[in-house]
Amino acid sequence: xxxxxxxxxxxxxxxxxxxELRAVAxxxxxxxxxxxxxxxxxxxxxxxxxxxxxxLSLDLVTxxxxxxxxxxxAIYGVSAYVVGNACxxxxxxxxxxxxxxxxxxxxxxxxxxxxxxxxxxxxxxxxSIAVGQLIxxxxxxxxxxxxxxxxLSGISPGRLFGxxxxxxxxxxxxxxxxxxxxxxxxxLLRIVHSPFGLLCQAIKDDSLRARMIGARVYPRLVxxxxxxxxxxxxxxxxxxxxxxxVGLDSIGFERSAEALVMLVLGGAGSLWGALIGSIxxxxxxxxxxxxxxxxxxxxxxALLIAVxxxxxxxxxxxxxxxxxxxxxxMRRRP
Amino acid sequence: xxxxxLSIGLDALSYGxxxxxxxxxxxxxxxxxxxxxxxxxxxxxxxxxLASFALKNAGVGYPLAIVLAVLGTxxxxxxxxxxLYRRIYRKSDELTQILLTIGIAFVIIGVANYILGPxxxxxxLPPLLSGxxxxxxxxxxxxxxFVMICGVCTAGLLWLLIDRTEFGIRLRAAVDNGDxxxxxxIKTQILFSATFAxxxxxxxxxxxxxxxxxxxxxxxxxxxxxxxxxxVSVGGAGSIPGAVAASILLGLADTTGKYLxxxxxxxxxxxxxxxxxxxxxxxxxxxxx
Numbered sequence: 011x012x013x014x015x016x017x018x019x020x021x022x023x024x025x026x027x028x029x030e031l032r033a034v035a036x037x038x039x040x041x042x043x044x045x046x047x048x049x050x051x052x053x054x055x056x057x058x059x060x061x062x063x064x065x066l067s068l069d070l071v072t073x074x075x076x077x078x079x080x081x082x083x084a085i086y087g088v089s090a091y092v093v094g095n096a097c098x099x100x101x102x103x104x105x106x107x108x109x110x111x112x113x114x115x116x117x118x119x120x121x122x123x124x125x126x127x128x129x130x131x132x133x134x135x136x137x138s139i140a141v142g143q144l145i146x147x148x149x150x151x152x153x154x155x156x157x158x159x160x161x162l163s164g165i166s167p168g169r170l171f172g173x174x175x176x177x178x179x180x181x182x183x184x185x186x187x188x189x190x191x192x193x194x195x196x197x198l199l200r201i202v203h204s205p206f207g208l209l210c211q212a213i214k215d216d217s218l219r220a221r222m223i224g225a226r227v228y229p230r231l232v233x234x235x236x237x238x239x240x241x242x243x244x245x246x247x248x249x250x251x252x253x254x255x256v257g258l259d260s261i262g263f264e265r266s267a268e269a270l271v272m273l274v275l276g277g278a279g280s281l282w283g284a285l286i287g288s289i290x291x292x293x294x295x296x297x298x299x300x301x302x303x304x305x306x307x308x309x310x311x312a313l314l315i316a317v318x319x320x321x322x323x324x325x326x327x328x329x330x331x332x333x334x335x336x337x338x339x340m341r342r343r344p
Numbered sequence: 345x346x347x348x349x350l351s352i353g354l355d356a357l358s359y360g361x362x363x364x365x366x367x368x369x370x371x372x373x374x375x376x377x378x379x380x381x382x383x384x385x386x387x388x389x390x391x392x393x394l395a396s397f398a399l400k401n402a403g404v405g406y407p408l409a410i411v412l413a414v415l416g417t418x419x420x421x422x423x424x425x426x427x428l429y430r431r432i433y434r435k436s437d438e439l440t441q442i443l444l445t446i447g448i449a450f451v452i453i454g455v456a457n458y459i460l461g462p463x464x465x466x467x468x469l470p471p472l473l474s475g476x477x478x479x480x481x482x483x484x485x486x487x488x489x490f491v492m493i494c495g496v497c498t499a500g501l502l503w504l505l506i507d508r509t510e511f512g513i514r515l516r517a518a519v520d521n522g523d524x525x526x527x528x529x530i531k532t533q534i535l536f537s538a539t540f541a542x543x544x545x546x547x548x549x550x551x552x553x554x555x556x557x558x559x560x561x562x563x564x565x566x567x568x569x570x571x572x573x574x575x576v577s578v579g580g581a582g583s584i585p586g587a588v589a590a591s592i593l594l595g596l597a598d599t600t601g602k603y604l605x606x607x608x609x610x611x612x613x614x615x616x617x618x619x620x621x622x623x624x625x626x627x628x629x630x631x632x633x
Contacts, residue, residue: 072439078438078439078442080442080570125618125622128622128625129621129625131438132374132380132438132576132577132581133577133621133625133626135380135438135442135573135577136573136574136577136578136617136621137617137618137621137622139570139573139574140574140614140617140618140621141614141618143570143610143614144611144614144615144618147608147609147610147611147614148611150609151607151608151609151611263570264566267446270442270443271443271446274439274443278439305454305458306454307450307451307453307454307457308450308451308453308454308455308458309454310447310450311446311447311448311449311450311451311452311453311454312447312451313447314443314444314446314447314450315428315444315447315448315451317443318440318443318444318447319428319431319444322440
């Protein structure tokens with residue numbers, strides 16, 4: 011049965027350039043574009059990439075599995091704290107720290123996935139919020155580990171490959187972040203097009219039918235949550251490595267809600283959507299919220315309402331320029 | 345020790361009653377229209393603002409201020425119902441509902457902040473309610489007793505409305521089977537609008553009488569949004585006794601946690617939530633949908 015789905019669902023992309031190569035080209039082009047547009051504000055761009063990873067991670071569970079969650083920042087925040095502590099404990103190799111973040115994120119993802127995907131609907135949403143808030147309250151309480159409301163500061167990663175130091179201009183951090191984003195994005199493209207990724211989408215569309223064709227729904231969802239944890243964990247690790255500070259804001263409800271807003275703005279259920287949504291949202295935020303934070307909130311609200319009413323599938327469905335046929339094929343129901 | 349327990353119990357009860365008054369509207373809405381309304385707290389906040397304005401700037405009495413706040417909030421919310429909420433009754437998936445209603449909440453917060461500023465607005469109490477009352481083992485603000493009476497009255501009146509009136513019968517029919525109710529000639533659209541007005545009015549009422557415990561400021565809507573949603577989920581959508589039980593249980597968990605281990609913040613509250621959701625996924629007294 012899975013074979014049949016494979017044949018019908020993902021006919022191999024027909025254009026000459028493979029999807030992965032295009033992804034590499036586009037992320038590199040975006041990286042170069044960012045560098046030319048904001049040469050003096052690379053810190054903003056590295057932060058943007060870190061949040062983009064969180065949004066991609068959220069896309070895996072919300073867009074591809076249909077799990078509505080408002081507590082995803084817990085994964086991001088916990089791994090940022092773990093990475094920060096690992097670095098303070100003397101393990102300062104950036105690649106090692108990235109790995110630590112990925113593992114911490116995976117564990118957080120598996121645990122919260124095991125809790126949250128047990129149910130659907132309102133109990134699921136409330137559980138996701140409760141898990142997120144529980145972790146946030148703990149982070150506030152365990153100030154010996156997290157620095158409490160002052161944040162965890164003084165994280166200074168070592169040189170990348172022993173050569174490139176993380177300087178104050180953030181060039182190393184930026185190139186490192188773009189490279190990480192590129193690798194993660196390509197791997198995720200493969201995963202969501204794999205039989206496993208397709209099965210998750212089948213569960214999202216109709217979990218009863220997926221069960222009828224022999225899919226074991228719960229373990230699949232938990233596994234996807236674990237994968238999403240890896241991605242979110244890498245995002246958190248990048249945040250800790252690049253900024254050197256981890257604050258309570260990286261774990262709270264607002265961060266989770268904001269990530270969801272970015273995802274839906276771009277288009278849930280498409281990795282390109284997550285990418286576009288987080289870039290557009292954050293560049294917009296960079297300019298507007300600096301001018302007036304309260305008008306910013308009104309505008310985000312109005313934007314959300316407009317997206318829900320006029321472009322329920324997100325920006326990616328409007329343009330579809332970057333997404334091309336691959337997304338279209340994925341979204342088409344048989 | 346026993347007095348401490350009783351003391352915590354009293355505070356928990358008054359806090360729980362505020363939670364109940366505000367959340368019951370959300371619960372009814374969720375039970376009937378299946379709308380996860382994250383802007384519910386924003387309506388409670390609007391009620392608080394209107395009452396504060398009526399008391400301090402227009403100089404009306406406390407009871408009249410409550411009535412004005414409730415009616416004013418319904419008037420403000422009605423265009424939203426007409427333009428936006430109608431689209432998401434019953435049929436939309438949760439993600440759409442969450443996003444639309446968070447969007448509404450954000451807009452209300454932003455506008456409130458712009459017009460009224462970021463400060464907390466007080467709602468002055470009449471002399472009768474502002475003094476303390478001696479219960480023998482401790483003093484308790486008269487206002488808390490008033491809140492408890494309000495909660496009990498709200499629960500009683502709602503029960504009468506839903507269990508004993510024509511409106512209630514139609515409402516329950518629509519909850520049980522919307523399509524069948526429609527084909528039996530019940531105008532569900534009007535029923536939905538009336539229920540929306542009822543829910544918003546209750547939120548505003550709770551926002552006013554609970555302002556001592558949940559202070560009215562622009563981020564009210566965001567700060568307590570999760571709390572109200574949790575009460576509904578734990579109680580079971582659409583169930584009055586469920587909402588009462590959940591409000592008191594969660595009020596107790598939160599108050600006890602803050603009395604005995606204040607540095608843990610809302611940890612115990614959410615721990616209780618996770619446990620209850622696991623044991624009763626459809627809520628303490630809810631029904632499977």
